[in-house]
Amino acid sequence: MRIGFIGLGAMGQHMAHNLIATGFDVTVWNRSSDKLAPLVEAGATRAVQAADAAACDVLITMLADDDALTTVVDAHDLIEAMPENGVHVNMATCSIECARRMAARHENAGRHYVAAPVLGRPDIAKAAKLNIVAAGDHDAIERARPALEAMGQKVWPAGEAAYKANxxxxxxxxxxxxxxxxxxxxxxxxxxxxxxxxxxxxxxxxxxxxxxxxxxxxxxxxxxxxxxxxxxxxxxxxxxxxxxxxxxxxxxxxxxxxxxxxxxxxxxxxxxxxxxxxxxxxxxxxxxxxxxxxx
Structure with a gap:
């Protein structure tokens, strides 16, 4: 499975490292490029453009808030860059309205949006002991499940509507x-x-x-x-x-x-x-x- 990972802050760095350590083919991109080097050294592929990370089997984003997510998605046309029927897993804490908007936009484009916010701090993320609450299309969650299980100790299903996880x-x-x-x-x-x-x-x-x-x-x-x-x-x-x-x-x-x-x-x-x-x-x-x- 090819995984694109965008958002390498305090949480994202550890989560991406765990995906690499598990053996996934991970492509990384971050607005601050200095965060990329440790992951590339660990075996990740450095994306030239953010769209390169989106053009994977599963795109994972771990950005700071609604504005950061919307800005990156829109500035780099990430939804369009995803493969047909692709899965975008947003693991950040976002608003209910943001989840609703993103889910609708992905559905209209023929892509899947899964909200999978995490419960745990950076030290928990580093130990791959996060609890992950996932909501969205069941098949899309199952496609992403191997990656989610590499980052956490349990995936908690929360229904078909993405906003429920948030x-x-x-x-x-x-x-x-x-x-x-x-x-x-x-x-x-x-x-x-x-x-x-x-x-x-x-x-x-x-x-x-x-x-x-x-x-x-x-x-x-x-x-x-x-x-x-x-x-x-x-x-x-x-x-x-x-x-x-x-x-x-x-x-x-x-x-x-x-x-x-x-x-x-x-x-x-x-x-x-x-x-x-x-x-x-x-x-x-x-x-x-x-x-x-x-x-």
């Missing part, structure tokens, strides 16, 4: 960001009573909250070390919360917790924390509680 992803990230904010607030509460951050976080992550969402961020929160290149950037959490709130508004589903957490994300962005790990949300709670560095 709805699941947005709901998941809404819960994740809310959980990290709650953990930060709880840590500030216990800190105000003289309890060491690390002690409290060790207790909760080894008892009632021993789940990946808490375990993955408690270490950074305990040590107040948020500069993690393998982490989930706070700015991306804000983007995903915006998408979740937009999806909720479209269907009149109240998300009062989401609105409150979005305010805290806005405060963190204003404080310059956007490029830090999502665990830096805890600093907003500390600032609001007027805790000093000894608390």
């Amino acid at each position: 709805a699941i992803k947005l709901a998941t990230n809404f819960m994740l960001v809310s959980a990290v904010e709650a953990m930060g607030e709880a840590t500030s509460l216990t800190s105000a009573y003289g309890i060491e951050r690390a002690d409290f976080l060790e207790i909760i992550t080894n008892s009632v909250f021993g789940a990946p969402a808490y375990l993955g961020y408690s270490g950074a929160m305990a040590n107040r070390e948020y500069d993690n290149p393998e982490g989930f950037k706070l700015a991306l959490g804000a983007k995903d919360m915006d998408l979740a709130l937009a999806a909720s508004k479209a269907e009149n589903v109240p998300l009062p917790v989401g609105s409150t957490v979005r305010d805290r994300l806005s405060e963190a962005l204003a404080a310059g924390d956007g490029d830090l790990d999502l665990a830096a949300l805890a600093e907003g709670s500390r600032r609001a509680a007027h805790l000093d560095d000894n608390d």
Whole structure:
């Protein structure tokens, strides 16, 4: 199977490496060409044009957001460059409306669009342990399944409508960001009573909250070390919360917790924390509680 891969950021680099390591014939393209060298050294083919990556059995994109996806697709005529009945698997977190538009455009052109957003951070992607939520034409998903299984530990089917996978992803990230904010607030509460951050976080992550969402961020929160290149950037959490709130508004589903957490994300962005790990949300709670560095 020939696979085209576009979008070699923190997640995409690891995902493409795993495809190469599994033995797939991978053609790579990225807007920033410096990201290509390590993959070419690992055995990938460097695409001269983005359309070269699209002219494969399966095109995988892992771009930052709706705008990045639309810009690359339109600027390089990727849908037209795909083979007849080709499969485009978009593995990024996108809006519901973007998924609907892309699915319709591909169908009108005689191509297949599969939404397959991933659950996991870059370190999980590197270990090929991602959970992948896939929605779209059943046969198209099955054609792409060998590649998906090379990048993740499980593929979760989500139906024929591509946007359903994105709805699941947005709901998941809404819960994740809310959980990290709650953990930060709880840590500030216990800190105000003289309890060491690390002690409290060790207790909760080894008892009632021993789940990946808490375990993955408690270490950074305990040590107040948020500069993690393998982490989930706070700015991306804000983007995903915006998408979740937009999806909720479209269907009149109240998300009062989401609105409150979005305010805290806005405060963190204003404080310059956007490029830090999502665990830096805890600093907003500390600032609001007027805790000093000894608390």
